[in-house]
Amino acid sequence: MARILVTDDSTFIRRRTCTILNRTGHEIIEATNGNHCLEIMQQDKPDLLFLDLVMPGLDGFGVLKTLQDAGNTIPVIVLTADIQDAVRDECMQLGAHTFLNKPPAEAAVLAALTDALAEGERKA
């Protein structure tokens, strides 16, 4: 069983995402902004991160940069409303594993989850 951290300032999106992830049997934890996310990353050592981009305080780009600078190997799935190609490219350059748009389709979330966890195991 993997430990998955879902970071989004929107309760609505966290609920939707967690509802999908709860069916997989993995342990799900939640963070409501970038700073909260980094705290939990330190404390609970999740195996995978779902990350929103535009959030109050430290945003998703800040989280990605911090993780990249720290040599993070945990796969990050960006889940954002932003559909810009330039933003997708920036996230991938900052080390994101997958870039998904909101609202997340269940099949896309599960496919990304499976693929990202497999990559996480390869890197571990």
Next chain:
Amino acid sequence: MTSAAHSSSTRQLNVLQKDAITELMNIGVGHAASTLHTLIGHKIELVVPEVSLITLDDYHQLQPYEADELLSTIWMGFRGGFEGNTSLIFPTDSANTLITALTGEMDDSPELDELRAGTLAEVGNILLNGVMGSIANMLNAALSYTVPEYMECSLLNIFRKNHTGNDTIMLARTTFAINELKVEGNILLFFKVASFEQLLISIDRELAI
């Protein structure tokens, strides 16, 4: 709202530019409507967007809303290739119906107010990103966004939020409806003066290809 550039404006859009902005908005709103359909499972009806150059005095053009009617509004700023802000507005009844359809929460107790406002803000975030992201992708521009804000305010306040003095700004506006739920809303897109000229340069560049 008039479909031509407003007579009080010192600037004019030529036919090609106006057509291009209308089509950009149309594609963007089409993307947003597709996303809303995914969220809510009902057909979304769209009206052809209208583009105009306006001043603060023109806010009354946004019929059928009264100037002082409280509207549920999600507001999001953007900057980068061009600058401005965009709003998703609903009459209060439509907003409540939409939230109930999305969350299943019938209870309108104060404890749920935050969830309901947050849900509407996120719907705005998704839809407004759909509109702006489509436009940015088509014009090869990169935009950054503010965190979307939910507020209940009048049409006049929305307009005041977008004007300094009596400046002319460009407004692109479209109406959508979810007839099965009796929900209707508007997407407003305001470009600041210097910025819509940058937008026009981008459009002219695309038209030259």
